[in-house]
Amino acid sequence: MLLEKIEALLQEVNNLHAQNAEEIEQLRLKYLSKKGEINALMADFRNVAADQKKAVGIKINELKQTALNKINELREAQAEADVTSEDIDLTRTAYPISLGSRHPLTLVKNQIIEIFSRMGFVLADGPEIDDDLHVFTKLNFAADHPARDMQDTFFIEQSNPNDVTKNVLLRSHTSGDQSHFMETHKPPFRILCPGRVYRNEAISARAHCFFHQVEGLYVDKNVSFEDLKQVLLTFAREMFGPETKIRLRPSYFPFTEPSAEMDISCDICGGKGCSFCKHTGWVEILGCGMVDPNVLEAAGIDSKVYTGYAFGMGVERITNLKYKVSDLRLFSENDTEFLNEFESAN
Numbered sequence: 223m224l225l226e227k228i229e230a231l232l233q234e235v236n237n238l239h240a241q242n243a244e245e246i247e248q249l250r251l252k253y254l255s256k257k258g259e260i261n262a263l264m265a266d267f268r269n270v271a272a273d274q275k276k277a278v279g280i281k282i283n284e285l286k287q288t289a290l291n292k293i294n295e296l297r298e299a300q301a302e303a304d305v306t307s308e309d310i311d312l313t314r315t316a317y318p319i320s321l322g323s324r325h326p327l328t329l330v331k332n333q334i335i336e337i338f339s340r341m342g343f344v345l346a347d348g349p350e351i352d353d354d355l356h357v358f359t360k361l362n363f364a365a366d367h368p369a370r371d372m373q374d375t376f377f378i379e380q381s382n383p384n385d386v387t388k389n390v391l392l393r394s395h396t397s398g399d400q401s402h403f404m405e406t407h408k409p410p411f412r413i414l415c416p417g418r419v420y421r422n423e424a425i426s427a428r429a430h431c432f433f434h435q436v437e438g439l440y441v442d443k444n445v446s447f448e449d450l451k452q453v454l455l456t457f458a459r460e461m462f463g464p465e466t467k468i469r470l471r472p473s474y475f476p477f478t479e480p481s482a483e484m485d486i487s488c489d490i491c492g493g494k495g496c497s498f499c500k501h502t503g504w505v506e507i508l509g510c511g512m513v514d515p516n517v518l519e520a521a522g523i524d525s526k527v528y529t530g531y532a533f534g535m536g537v538e539r540i541t542n543l544k545y546k547v548s549d550l551r552l553f554s555e556n557d558t559e560f561l562n563e564f565e566s567a568n
C-alpha cells in the first residue's frame with residue numbers, strides 16, 4: 223500500500239513543471255518541506271513491517287532524491303530563461319544607425335546644376351532609350367559617322383536601316399535631350415541636360431560602358447563665343463576654386479562649329495607640371511562650341527536670326543579631378559569603404 227503511494231508520488235515528481243520561480247517554490251514546499259508529502263510518508267514508515275522497512279526506506283530515499291533533483295532542474299531552467307529575457311534591455315542606448323551618404327557623382331552633378339542654375343540654365347530631360355533621329359540625325363551626325371556603328375553604340379533595334387526613327391539605341395550622349403527640347407520650344411532658351419549615357423567601351427580604370435554627362439545649350443539672338451567662354455570660366459572657378467585658369471583648344475564635334483576642348487589649370491601643381499597633369503600644367507574637363515547652323519535648322523530654328531553655344535562634360539571626369547579618384551570603376555562597385563569617404567563632402 224505504502225509502496226504504491228511512493229510509486230505514484232515518484233511518477234508525479236518526474237512530471238513536475240513550473241512557469242516561474244514562485245511555482246517552483248510551491249512545488250518545493252509541497253514535496254520537500256517539513257510538512258510536505260515526503261515527510262508525511264515517514265509517519266507511515268513507522269508502521270511498515272520490519273522485513274519490508276529496508277525496501278520501503280530505499281524507495282522513499284529515491285523519491286526524495288528525485289524530488290530534489292527535479293526542483294534543482296526547474297530552478298536552473300528558470301535561471302537560464304531569466305538571463306535570456308534580462309539580456310533584452312529596452313532602456314539601453316540603441317546601436318547607432320549609420321546614415322547613408324550621397325554618391326560622389328550625385329554630389330558633383332548637383333553642384334554643376336547649382337552653378338549653371340545661378341546663370342539662368344533650367345533643367346531639361348529626355349529618354350535614355352532613344353532613336354537615331356534625336357541622338358544623331360538632328361545633331362548633324364553624318365550618315366557614316368562611327369557613333370552610328372553597332373560596334374560603338376548599343377543599338378536595341380535596327381529594323382529599317384533607311385528610317386532613322388526605326389533605329390532604337392541607348393543614348394550615347396545627353397544631346398538627344400536637346401533635340402527633344404528644341405522640337406517643342408522656341409528660342410531664347412538656356413537648358414542643362416544631366417543624365418546617364420552609354421558607350422560600347424571595354425571597362426577599365428579610364429573607360430566604362432556607362433557614365434554621366436551634363437550638357438548645356440543656350441540659343442538666342444547674338445550669342446557669341448565670348449559668352450560661352452565667360453560662362454565656362456565662371457563654372458571652372460566656382461567648381462575648382464577662384465584661381466583656376468582655363469584654355470580652349472580647337473577640336474571637332476558634329477553638332478558645333480567652331481568646336482573646342484576646354485582645359486583647366488592643374489590644381490595639384492598650380493600649373494607647373496606634375497604626373498597628374500602629365501607635366502603640361504593643364505587637365506581637360508569638357509567639350510564645347512557654337513551650335514552648328516545645321517542643328518538649329520533641323521530643329522526649325524532660323525540660323526540667320528539665332529545663334530547658340532553648347533557644352534558637355536562627363537560627371538565622372540569632373541569628380542575624378544575634384545576628389546582625385548583614379549579609377550572610375552569605383553563609382554559603380556558599391557564599395558561602402560569608398561563611398562563612406564564622401565560622407566562629409568558638401
Ligand SMILES: [Zn+2]
Binds near residue numbers: 490494497498
Ligand atoms: Zn599638375
